[in-house]
Amino acid sequence: MKLGIEYRHLTEAYERISPHIHKTPIFSSSYINGLVEKKVYFKGEHLQKTGSFKARGALNAVLSLKEKNPENSGVVTHSSGNHGQALAWAARYAGMKCTVVIPSNAPAVKVAAIKDYGADLVFCEPNPMSRQETCAKISAEKNQTIIPSFDYLDVIAGEGSIGIELMEQVPDLEAILVPISGGGMISGICIAAKAVKPDIKIFACEPKGKDLEYSLKAGKPMWPDPPKFVDTIADGLRVQRLGTLTFPVVLELVEKDVFTTSDDDIIEAMKLVYQRMKQVIEPSSGVGVAALLSDKMKKLTPDMKKVGVILCGGNTDIEHLPWMK
Amino acid sequence: MKLGIEYRHLTEAYERISPHIHKTPIFSSSYINGLVEKKVYFKGEHLQKTGSFKARGALNAVLSLKEKNPENSGVVTHSSGNHGQALAWAARYAGMKCTVVIPSNAPAVKVAAIKDYGADLVFCEPNPMSRQETCAKISAEKNQTIIPSFDYLDVIAGEGSIGIELMEQVPDLEAILVPISGGGMISGICIAAKAVKPDIKIFACEPKGKDLEYSLKAGKPMWPDPPKFVDTIADGLRVQRLGTLTFPVVLELVEKDVFTTSDDDIIEAMKLVYQRMKQVIEPSSGVGVAALLSDKMKKLTPDMKKVGVILCGGNTDIEHLPWMK
Numbered sequence: 001m002k003l004g005i006e007y008r009h010l011t012e013a014y015e016r017i018s019p020h021i022h023k024t025p026i027f028s029s030s031y032i033n034g035l036v037e038k039k040v041y042f043k044g045e046h047l048q049k050t051g052s053f054k055a056r057g058a059l060n061a062v063l064s065l066k067e068k069n070p071e072n073s074g075v076v077t078h079s080s081g082n083h084g085q086a087l088a089w090a091a092r093y094a095g096m097k098c099t100v101v102i103p104s105n106a107p108a109v110k111v112a113a114i115k116d117y118g119a120d121l122v123f124c125e126p127n128p129m130s131r132q133e134t135c136a137k138i139s140a141e142k143n144q145t146i147i148p149s150f151d152y153l154d155v156i157a158g159e160g161s162i163g164i165e166l167m168e169q170v171p172d173l174e175a176i177l178v179p180i181s182g183g184g185m186i187s188g189i190c191i192a193a194k195a196v197k198p199d200i201k202i203f204a205c206e207p208k209g210k211d212l213e214y215s216l217k218a219g220k221p222m223w224p225d226p227p228k229f230v231d232t233i234a235d236g237l238r239v240q241r242l243g244t245l246t247f248p249v250v251l252e253l254v255e256k257d258v259f260t261t262s263d264d265d266i267i268e269a270m271k272l273v274y275q276r277m278k279q280v281i282e283p284s285s286g287v288g289v290a291a292l293l294s295d296k297m298k299k300l301t302p303d304m305k306k307v308g309v310i311l312c313g314g315n316t317d318i319e320h321l322p323w324m325k
Numbered sequence: 326m327k328l329g330i331e332y333r334h335l336t337e338a339y340e341r342i343s344p345h346i347h348k349t350p351i352f353s354s355s356y357i358n359g360l361v362e363k364k365v366y367f368k369g370e371h372l373q374k375t376g377s378f379k380a381r382g383a384l385n386a387v388l389s390l391k392e393k394n395p396e397n398s399g400v401v402t403h404s405s406g407n408h409g410q411a412l413a414w415a416a417r418y419a420g421m422k423c424t425v426v427i428p429s430n431a432p433a434v435k436v437a438a439i440k441d442y443g444a445d446l447v448f449c450e451p452n453p454m455s456r457q458e459t460c461a462k463i464s465a466e467k468n469q470t471i472i473p474s475f476d477y478l479d480v481i482a483g484e485g486s487i488g489i490e491l492m493e494q495v496p497d498l499e500a501i502l503v504p505i506s507g508g509g510m511i512s513g514i515c516i517a518a519k520a521v522k523p524d525i526k527i528f529a530c531e532p533k534g535k536d537l538e539y540s541l542k543a544g545k546p547m548w549p550d551p552p553k554f555v556d557t558i559a560d561g562l563r564v565q566r567l568g569t570l571t572f573p574v575v576l577e578l579v580e581k582d583v584f585t586t587s588d589d590d591i592i593e594a595m596k597l598v599y600q601r602m603k604q605v606i607e608p609s610s611g612v613g614v615a616a617l618l619s620d621k622m623k624k625l626t627p628d629m630k631k632v633g634v635i636l637c638g639g640n641t642d643i644e645h646l647p648w649m650k
Contacts, residue, residue, distance in 0.1 A: 280641035314603035
């Protein structure tokens with residue numbers, strides 16, 4: 001099947017962004033290796049610029065736009081999270097204007113982070129319709145290009161650079177566990193990894209309530225219309241639907257067995273990483289670690305000895321870690 | 326002046342231990358660089374085996390003893406902290422017996438960590454006299470060699486390997502900020518660093534109440550006799566006195582200006598590292614970071630542009646971080 005995005009999009013993106021982003025390190029823990037009886041390679045995207053992998057996609061989108069149209073009027077998106085921070089950072093880095101539409105109920109700490117990167121902020125009603133409408137209105141008014149958080153070729157291609165790097169760092173990986181929300185990161189990673197190692201298995205790791213496995217096994221979208229937000233502490237993974245670009249890729253290249261993790265699983269996984277690896281990760285990263293530690297992992301991958309886990313971000317409010325009462 | 330420890334002790338130690346320990350990475354943060362208007366190189370000893378630099382000294386002591394006496398009966402120390410964990414780990418690694426004397430009021434989480442590394446635990450009254458007496462008694466009964474936590478040549482020599490590595494990683498450093506307690510780590514680091522770059526400045530960073538500057542400026546010990554424990558959240562830095570081996574080294578090679586940090590300074594520094602560098606450090610590591618951020622640093626080092634900071638450990642109870650109410 002012909003997918004909307006190809007490996008060459010990723011290599012072009014990596015060439016474009018690699019001088020400006022971190023080649024993030026691989027972490028390992030002999031304690032965790034012992035627990036799961038595998039060698040585990042944690043890809044440290046929490047140490048990426050802006051504290052999450054989103055910097056890769058946002059920077060590729062911004063630089064790509066600048067190449068095509070050096071006289072552009074900037075970019076706009078709606079996000080109160082890592083994509084908003086990343087786009088604000090990327091635009092400032094590229095010397096471009098950026099507007100971020102933020103729901104009026106977004107936490108002050110997140111608003112401050114986006115503002116710190118120099119973006120113009122516009123507040124909207126806290127619902128998906130208002131976010132999209134406000135974003136479209138600003139795009140029309142300011143002639144700014146909308147950069148969506150996942151369903152956008154340049155974003156996916158930029159995020160695929162995680163997979164390019166990881167396969168260079170650990171060429172004989174047998175599987176990669178990837179947290180999933182809209183599917184941008186996992187689409188990029190599986191195109192990259194399967195290009196160099198076609199038999200590698202890519203597993204999606206989701207918060208409970210997303211129910212992606214129904215859609216993958218049915219071969220068509222089974223999420224509600226309109227899609228709801230998933231109720232989870234993994235605030236980076238609340239989107240239930242996949243995109244028109246990402247769903248076909250995920251359907252084609254990602255394993256049909258999905259790892260589903262509860263808030264309690266996520267918290268235990270986070271604590272393990274804080275205590276044993278001394279790394280500050282956000283709940284979304286904990287989803288991949290929780291999958292690694294699950295009984296399902298043992299059952300699905302008894303013979304796999306080398307597994308990658310994407311620690312996708314580290315932007316969590318350390319004044320209110322989820323295990324604090 | 327002839328000191329009791331020389332650079333060759335350090336290079337021998339490094340040759341002995343380097344196949345078995347982590348060459349810890351250097352971290353940096355463009356945000357923190359901007360704050361202090363310097364390039365700062367954080368040496369990540371919180372990622373060392375057992376979660377602190379103590380693994381270097383303990384392993385060197387244990388392996389050195391084993392070389393001299395393969396038929397030894399093991400080692401003993403008194404410590405409820407990082408040295409206890411490190412010695413227990415090192416002894417198990419070397420296939421030797423180990424006893425750790427622990428005050429009866431030590432936190433359960435620390436006791437469990439030492440026990441996990443397979444040491445025999447012996448509890449004593451929670452005062453310095455009982456600790457030392459119990460340790461001596463066990464040494465006599467079991468014929469185990471006492472490995473003190475800092476005033477011991479093999480321990481200092483092993484810890485000096487931090488300085489050897491750091492100067493290889495960043496050869497043109499102008500200063501290093503080192504948390505100080507009994508002075509083992511800083512003694513090793515300044516011997517290593519000054520051997521390759523004699524004009525480098527080594528600064529001691531202490532918790533408030535240690536008052537080391539009086540002794541350094543007087544040129545003789547000014548701490549009370551018997552020395553008290555310093556009242557600080559930096560639980561790895563509670564020893565007030567320096568040792569008979571370490572004090573002469575510190576007096577000769579460390580700057581007379583000492584950085585003194587309050588609990589509030591330490592907490593702010595820790596939070597900055599958690600938020601911006603995504604690293605889990607313990608309060609003792611925060612002491613060096615707090616010194617970096619201080620006004621005194623600006624005044625003392627206006628022209629220095631490349632500074633190292635030792636993140637000496639990451640063993641903190643993440644259920645009870647010091648900023649949690």
